[in-house]
Amino acid sequence: MYRKFLIAGNWKMNNGVTDSVSLIEVIRRRMEKVRAVDVLICPPFIALDAAYKVTSGSLLRVGAQNMYHESKGAFTGEISFSMLRDCGVSHVILGHSERRTIFGESDEFINKKVCAALENNLSPILCIGESEGEREQNKTFHVVEAQLKQCLDGISNEQAENLIIAYEPVWAIGTGKTATPEIAQEVHSFIREKLVEIFDKKLANSVRILYGGSMKAANAKALLSQVDIDGGLIGGASLIADEFCSIVEIAENLSL
Ligand code: 13P
Secondary structure, three states: OOOOEEEEEEOOOOOOHHHHHHHHHHHHHHOOOOOOEEEEEEOOHHHHHHHHHHHOOOOOEEEEOOOEOOOOOOOOOOOEHHHHHHOOOOEEEEOOHHHHHHHOOOHHHHHHHHHHHHHOOOEEEEEEOOOHHHHHOOOHHHHHHHHHHHHOOOOOOOHHHHOEEEEOOHHHOOOOOOOOHHHHHHHHHHHHHHHHHHOOHHHHHHOEEEEOOOOOHHHHHHHHOOOOOOEEEEOHHHHOHHHHHHHHHHHHHHHO
16 A cells, blocks of 8 residues: 655744744755655744745645644633644644653543544644653553554544554654664554554555654665655754755655
């Protein structure tokens, strides 16, 4: 089954409006000829509107890094799916390990957001992955399966069409320690097996599973060459236009 690569930049808490616009302008110029890869940029909330404007007319898409599952109301400090839709956002990262560990987000809470995103025409990028300690204790598969099943609870085949998964081993995030292509592929193929149990085979085979964790131009080819790695969720390297665009070009070359 053919799955188009998705290369997504998670800028985390970096770049205000001015810096976001400047960086996107550079990326936009260099990505003009890219057709075979979906490219997504996820700046901080305050830059989403400007990012959408500066990408309009191009194939670049804009995503958010989080959202709340209610559409409006007394939820101080939160941003809803309807607000994201209103500023042109197409994707939203949910359940990132930084949200889980620093802000205490549970699988149950993330599940509500994934459901709300799917119901409201936003593609959720659901992040799952084990910590270093869990890997050392051979709990990787157990942890990943539990996160996947709980975060996708109650979602049907029909609803899951726009679902995207990101496998982000916590020990590889921002550490420079990348999972080897073999380790990443082993978990990605396990995730796909579990998706077959949750949904049907056709749907499971169409879901893109991104790898995230110290991905950069130097290791992108080896990772993206694995059969179940359908793209990347890039942190640090997405803040450097040349690195990010090089990863997209590597994916483009692998697709041709
Ligand atoms: P790094 O690429 O900086 O390791 O971050 C990965 C990540 O958390 C993307 O969501």
